[in-house]
Every structure is written in structure tokens, then in C-alpha cells.
């Protein structure tokens with residue numbers, strides 16, 4: 480299967496006046512295959528959203544990519560001049576964020592916002608772009624789309640606003656949709672429908688999705704492959720079902736145990752002990768060792784490399800073969 484996005488050894492640092500820069504991402508790597516969904520999961524502060532902003536080229540001020548590569552459809556994005564980067568955003572790479580209100584203009588009807596994206600991408604007339612906007616709103620499940628196209632964002636429910644954002648994304652005919660916690664702010668019943676919509680779009684259009692979430696249930700329902708992040712690094716990667724059923728990293732195993740019903744085997748639910756480390760004061764050796772039930776002396780001094788532990792499965796644990 481062709482690879483659309485390859486992130487390799489990505490390092491993002493934050494400048495700190497008078498002090499060493501802080502490594503926010505430390506050697507992050509993964510691939511997104513064409514027409515597939517890769518999930519990136521981890522606790523808050525693991526670096527998953529920073530990874531998404533690095534791919535988009537919209538890192539907050541003071542943060543920069545200091546090494547590594549981000550190759551999208553054969554083009555290296557690190558170091559690409561900003562006008563070319565901007566040209567990709569909203570077109571080849573579309574974004575769907577947690578809060579649809581932040582992506583929508585509050586003083587413009589949603590149909591107009593969708594049609595503006597279509598006009599920029601396709602060079603359509605205003606009337607043709609308006610018709611396409613209604614079609615797209617219909618496709619993403621906005622009821623009565625011709626009427627609702629005239630609605631302002633505040634007149635819609637959270638779920639309909641997120642559908643409007645997805646219609647805007649589709650209007651750019653993207654090859655990659657980058658969705659960062661797209662359902663976190665929505666009711667549980669709406670969450671499943673939005674994830675179902677993203678899966679339908681992926682299947683029908685062959686679009687790739689990079690889905691960022693803290694929620695393993697989202698990974699279980701909506702991804703084919705998963706990268707698990709912890710303290711700025713990827714600690715495990717693999718096919719979703721295999722990874723959830725038989726984790727090969729103690730952190731993934733703890734995440735799985737903390738959420739009911741994501742693995743086919745039943746097991747008691749248990750919270751993950753402790754908290755993620757402060758990136759400014761990381762523990763030596765394996766970053767997970769203060770919380771790891773399998774930690775031994777070696778783990779406190781020697782950082783484990785991400786290595787292939789089974790075909791298609793990578794783990795950054797010295798004892799990956801012993802995790803259950």
C-alpha cells in the first residue's frame with residue numbers, strides 16, 4: 480500500500496531564554512498509508528497534538544522542528560517556504576479540530592464558508608460553489624441542507640457544526656484529513672456518528688486520516704493502525720486490533736486496562752498509576768519506568784529504542800516480548 484505521509488525522527492524544541500531548549504517531540508516517527516486511518520493516542524501532554532501542528536506547519540511561537548522529516552505525497556514539508564505550506568493547508572491537507580466554533584467564522588453562514596473553500600480550490604463561480612456547498616452539507620448529513628446553508632454557526636448544534644467543518648474540509652478535496660480530538664466536545668451518541676462519517680468519507684473518497692485522540696475507544700472504532708505516544712515519543716506502533724488485543728508495551732497495556740471493552744478479551748478495568756512526567760524533568764532511562772510494573776534497574780539507566788518486535792509491530796520496551 481502506498482504511503483501518503485511519512486514522519487521520521489521528528490524533533491520539536493521549545494526555546495527557553497538562558498536555558499537549554501526543551502524537547503517537546505523526541506524522534507517521533509510513523510506512516511499514514513493512502514486511504515487508511517492512523518490513530519495517534521496518548522495522555523494529555525504526550526505530544527500528539529504537537530505532532531499534528533508540526534505536520535500542519537503551525538507550531539506555536541517559540542517552537543520549531545530542529546531535525547527530522549515530514550514527507551507528504553513526495554514533498555518534504557520541513558523547510559518548505561510558508562506560501563507553499565499554506566497552499567497545502569485546507570486543500571491537500573484538511574483539518575478538523577475539537578472545537579468546531581474555532582474553525583468557523585461566526586458572522587458568515589456555513590454554506591458560504593463551505594463554498595469559499597470550493598471556490599479557492601476549484602475556481603468555481605459563486606453559484607456553482609453554492610450548489611456544491613449544499614451537496615456537501617447533504618453528504619455529511621446536515622438535514623435540510625439548502626435551508627441550513629444559510630444558518631450561522633451559533634444556530635447549529637455542536638454535532639451539526641462539526642459536520643459543517645467536515646464539509647469545509649471536503650470542499651478542498653483533501654488527500655489527508657488531520658482530525659485532532661474531533662469528537663471530544665460532543666455528546667456520546669453524536670461522537671459515534673461523526674466517527675462513522677469520517678470512516679465513510681475515507682472509504683468512499685480514498686482519503687487518508689490522521690486521527691489524534693486520548694481515547695482508545697475512538698482508536699478501536701475508527702483506525703486501522705495506531706501509534707501510542709508517551710512523553711514526546713512513540714512507544715508502540717501496530718495494527719489497531721492486534722495492538723489492543725496484545726499490547727507489546729506496558730504503557731499501551733495500562734491504557735487498554737484503563738478503558739472498558741476495547742479488547743476482545745475481558746479483563747478488570749484499572750486506572751494507570753501515577754502521572755506523565757514533566758518534560759523539563761524527565762526520568763533517566765525509560766521515561767515510563769516510574770509508572771511501569773515491569774521496571775528493573777536496566778530501565779532506570781538505559782532508554783529503550785523503538786524496535787520491531789513482531790511483523791508490523793514496534794515497541795520501545797526492553798521487555799516487549801514479556802508484556803501481556
Ligand code: SF4
Pocket residue numbers: 728729730765766767768771772773774775778783795796797798799
Ligand atoms: Fe517498563 Fe522497562 Fe519496558 Fe520501560 S523498558 S516500559 S520501564 S519494562
